[in-house]
Amino acid sequence: MKENMAEKDLKRKFALWIRPSLLEEVDSLYKSDNCASRSEFMEKALRFYMGYLSSQANQDYLADVIPSTVKGIVDESSNRMGRLLFKLAVEQAVTSNILAAVCEVDQQELERLRNQCIQQIRKTNGMISFEQALRWQKDN
Numbered sequence: 112m113k114e115n116m117a118e119k120d121l122k123r124k125f126a127l128w129i130r131p132s133l134l135e136e137v138d139s140l141y142k143s144d145n146c147a148s149r150s151e152f153m154e155k156a157l158r159f160y161m162g163y164l165s166s167q168a169n170q171d172y173l174a175d176v177i178p179s180t181v182k183g184i185v186d187e188s189s190n191r192m193g194r195l196l197f198k199l200a201v202e203q204a205v206t207s208n209i210l211a212a213v214c215e216v217d218q219q220e221l222e223r224l225r226n227q228c229i230q231q232i233r234k235t236n237g238m239i240s241f242e243q244a245l246r247w248q249k250d251n
Contacts (some may be wrong), residue, residue: 122150 136148141152217222231239231247 127153 137149137152141149144152144155146152146155151207231243235243
C-alpha cells in the first residue's frame with residue numbers, strides 16, 4: 112500500500128508544448144517565487160489554478176445554497192415572531208379585560224384616549240414607555 116502511494120507521488124516527465132514567450136516569462140519569474148526549477152514553478156502554478164477552479168465550483172454551490180438557507184432562517188424567524196405576537200395579543204386582551212372590569216371609563220373618554228394614543232404612537236414610531244404614559248395621564 113505504501114509503495115503504491117509512493118509511486119503515485121513520484122514526478123513523471125512528459126512533453127509540454129509551450130510558447131517561447133511564456134517560457135521566457137517562467138524563466139524570469141521562477142526564482143523570484145523561491146522555486147528551484149521551472150518544473151516547481153509550473154507545478155505551483157497548476158496547483159494554484161486548480162484551486163481557483165475548485166473555488167469557483169464552491170462559489171457556484173454557495174450561490175445556490177445561501178439563498179435557500181437565508182430563506183429558511185427568515186421563515187423560521189417569521190413563524191417565531193407570529194407565535195410571539197399571538198402570545199402578546201392574548202396577554203394584552205387579558206390585561207384590557209381586567210382594566211375594563213375595574214375602571215369606570217365612559218365611551219367618550221375611551222375614544223379620546225384612543226385618539227391620543229394613536230397620535231403619540233405615530234409621533235414616537237411606536238416607542239412609548241410606561242413613564243411617558245404615566246406623565247401623559249397625570250398631565251391630562
